[in-house]
Amino acid sequence: MDMVRNFHMAQGLGETSYAQNSPLQKEVIESVMDITLRSAMEACAAETVSIADLGCSSGRNTLSVVENVIRAVCERRREATQQLPEFMVFLNDLPSNDFNTLFSLVPEFVQKLKAEHDDGGGILVSVAGAPGNFYGRLFPSSSLHFITSFTSLHWLSQVPAGLLNNEESVNKGNIYMSPASPPLVATLYFERFQKDFNMFLRSRSQELVVGGKMVFSFIGRRSHDSHEKINECLLLEALEKSLSILVSQKLVTEEKLDSFNLPFYAPSTQELEDQVYREGSFTIDSMKQAHDWTIHEYAPKMLSNFSRAIIESFICHHFGEEIIEPLFETYTQLLCEKLVAREDIGWSKIIVVLCKSAAS
Amino acid sequence: MDMVRNFHMAQGLGETSYAQNSPLQKEVIESVMDITLRSAMEACAAETVSIADLGCSSGRNTLSVVENVIRAVCERRREATQQLPEFMVFLNDLPSNDFNTLFSLVPEFVQKLKAEHDDGGGILVSVAGAPGNFYGRLFPSSSLHFITSFTSLHWLSQVPAGLLNNEESVNKGNIYMSPASPPLVATLYFERFQKDFNMFLRSRSQELVVGGKMVFSFIGRRSHDSHEKINECLLLEALEKSLSILVSQKLVTEEKLDSFNLPFYAPSTQELEDQVYREGSFTIDSMKQAHDWTIHEYAPKMLSNFSRAIIESFICHHFGEEIIEPLFETYTQLLCEKLVAREDIGWSKIIVVLCKSAAS
Numbered sequence: 001m002d003m004v005r006n007f008h009m010a011q012g013l014g015e016t017s018y019a020q021n022s023p024l025q026k027e028v029i030e031s032v033m034d035i036t037l038r039s040a041m042e043a044c045a046a047e048t049v050s051i052a053d054l055g056c057s058s059g060r061n062t063l064s065v066v067e068n069v070i071r072a073v074c075e076r077r078r079e080a081t082q083q084l085p086e087f088m089v090f091l092n093d094l095p096s097n098d099f100n101t102l103f104s105l106v107p108e109f110v111q112k113l114k115a116e117h118d119d120g121g122g123i124l125v126s127v128a129g130a131p132g133n134f135y136g137r138l139f140p141s142s143s144l145h146f147i148t149s150f151t152s153l154h155w156l157s158q159v160p161a162g163l164l165n166n167e168e169s170v171n172k173g174n175i176y177m178s179p180a181s182p183p184l185v186a187t188l189y190f191e192r193f194q195k196d197f198n199m200f201l202r203s204r205s206q207e208l209v210v211g212g213k214m215v216f217s218f219i220g221r222r223s224h225d226s227h228e229k230i231n232e233c234l235l236l237e238a239l240e241k242s243l244s245i246l247v248s249q250k251l252v253t254e255e256k257l258d259s260f261n262l263p264f265y266a267p268s269t270q271e272l273e274d275q276v277y278r279e280g281s282f283t284i285d286s287m288k289q290a291h292d293w294t295i296h297e298y299a300p301k302m303l304s305n306f307s308r309a310i311i312e313s314f315i316c317h318h319f320g321e322e323i324i325e326p327l328f329e330t331y332t333q334l335l336c337e338k339l340v341a342r343e344d345i346g347w348s349k350i351i352v353v354l355c356k357s358a359a360s
Numbered sequence: 361m362d363m364v365r366n367f368h369m370a371q372g373l374g375e376t377s378y379a380q381n382s383p384l385q386k387e388v389i390e391s392v393m394d395i396t397l398r399s400a401m402e403a404c405a406a407e408t409v410s411i412a413d414l415g416c417s418s419g420r421n422t423l424s425v426v427e428n429v430i431r432a433v434c435e436r437r438r439e440a441t442q443q444l445p446e447f448m449v450f451l452n453d454l455p456s457n458d459f460n461t462l463f464s465l466v467p468e469f470v471q472k473l474k475a476e477h478d479d480g481g482g483i484l485v486s487v488a489g490a491p492g493n494f495y496g497r498l499f500p501s502s503s504l505h506f507i508t509s510f511t512s513l514h515w516l517s518q519v520p521a522g523l524l525n526n527e528e529s530v531n532k533g534n535i536y537m538s539p540a541s542p543p544l545v546a547t548l549y550f551e552r553f554q555k556d557f558n559m560f561l562r563s564r565s566q567e568l569v570v571g572g573k574m575v576f577s578f579i580g581r582r583s584h585d586s587h588e589k590i591n592e593c594l595l596l597e598a599l600e601k602s603l604s605i606l607v608s609q610k611l612v613t614e615e616k617l618d619s620f621n622l623p624f625y626a627p628s629t630q631e632l633e634d635q636v637y638r639e640g641s642f643t644i645d646s647m648k649q650a651h652d653w654t655i656h657e658y659a660p661k662m663l664s665n666f667s668r669a670i671i672e673s674f675i676c677h678h679f680g681e682e683i684i685e686p687l688f689e690t691y692t693q694l695l696c697e698k699l700v701a702r703e704d705i706g707w708s709k710i711i712v713v714l715c716k717s718a719a720s
Binding site: 004005048086087088090095096097098099100103104106107110124126127128129130131132137138139140141143 | 364408446447450455456457458459460463464467484486488489490491492497498499500503
């Protein structure tokens, strides 16, 4: 599947939309808010502050980050009795993202911020949507002061090419780098991650001013060993199992399942560090790993909807729309069983703050 | 109706979409391309060239302008053996515009331009959608080099408030500043135009760098006398008549028609000049008026679809969706009759090039 054209969170504001099904992402954002705001205050000293959120999707999460960043930067200026800056905000996602829904929230968002900071002339907040692939250049050189990206960078630019060898799958029965995958699969996923993440860093390095900062958080592995059983991927594990049940029910052919792989990779902190050092333009302000247990707090049906909002476009593209309902019914059932049976579910996130260094 | 929330060209790519029904706008753009490119080449000398198209809508027209501007600027640099610039392109329209459809065209657009200019590293073209009302600030101060706006500025920010006086219409039976309207209506429309256009100029003046240019073209009156019969508005005249036929058919109540007014104003060149001088930040590089006769070349059904793509959102909002089909059937019929009966139909457009002066 062509990620740039076809991958998007579920559109609109309806029951199965991403906008209504992203509380896990909201939690991630809230948990990293402090470090995000601290970094923003350090990075945003210009008269016109340009910030970008990469992989913004279409709900309120992205605007809530921006809102808090703007508030924090203004607060810092007031404390220093400096003039408030103007803000240029870029919200980036792939072109097939539902920007229409996102943009419908913008007037109220801008109005609210203006009203809050209306001491004198108010502040200027320009919001623009930047459709494009963040594994490549998105913005002019040295044009940004601060970049955020939450729960996006575990998505690769594409499924590793070698997973289908002359249409023969090397990852039969699995849909990601799962514990059951052969070692070659881990290698192919890792190589794709290396290429993508290097391209990501190189692009951002050109776009950020010296001293500009970047905060990102995404799903990571707890162990450096790529073959270790990855408890973090319960949601993917259940999806894999659900698809194989659909095969046994003759709703999906075995070949169709064998040729399906998600472009998903959860790196370890060590792998990330290696990439940052190798690329060479950034210093690491901070890198942390945290384990989230909140999955337990949601009903299986809700978790099922959360996953669906994210991966429906993949599933539809590969298997066809008709399997969506039976698949996610099976998936919900499996999640019920898994949530009862297991205690160690949850997922691990990595939080990184990078600073563009002068030397690059 | 709240213009910012509700006014938009017909969405998508279907039969009645704006994207499929904007050849008249395409003609306008083609007819002003030369002067647009000349102005762009003069204004875009920076390392990173920032341009904006205001009222871009959702079809290919807006991208075709940008494409030609980028090509012309690159050509000029090559002739002077200078390095090619990076381009930051903002496509602006109201938040309810169909940006999703527009963004689906962006990857191919960027790819094409990159391929054309791939001498060495290729060029960087960043495209962003800027949702917002151009009768107000959209971009940071001194951030743009070149602005275009085609077939948009005849739309006011809102229906003049005084047209409904204690819910009593002062423009009964008419839906715009039509030849049959009382003099007060012309005054109210003119006052709204003055306020809006002043706000437009003041906002752009802050956003453009000194020496930055702005090219815009929109429907204008041929005479300075606002009460003169305006042949240019055949399409609106026929719409007004169609609505009154629907009243006689009891499909629309008289009160509903009386309270409907379009936020449309076609200024004269004299009125425009006055506004530019009064605002004071711009010099007029050029101001021309031209009469277009191409309406004759289109079948009535097509003209009907063109109008529908533009004003459907107004009509739906005020009268309800159910009158759309009967209204535009009647409208098409009327256009048939009018196109046969009259020779002097067509419309007048004004083309203006302004340059941001140092003195402001």
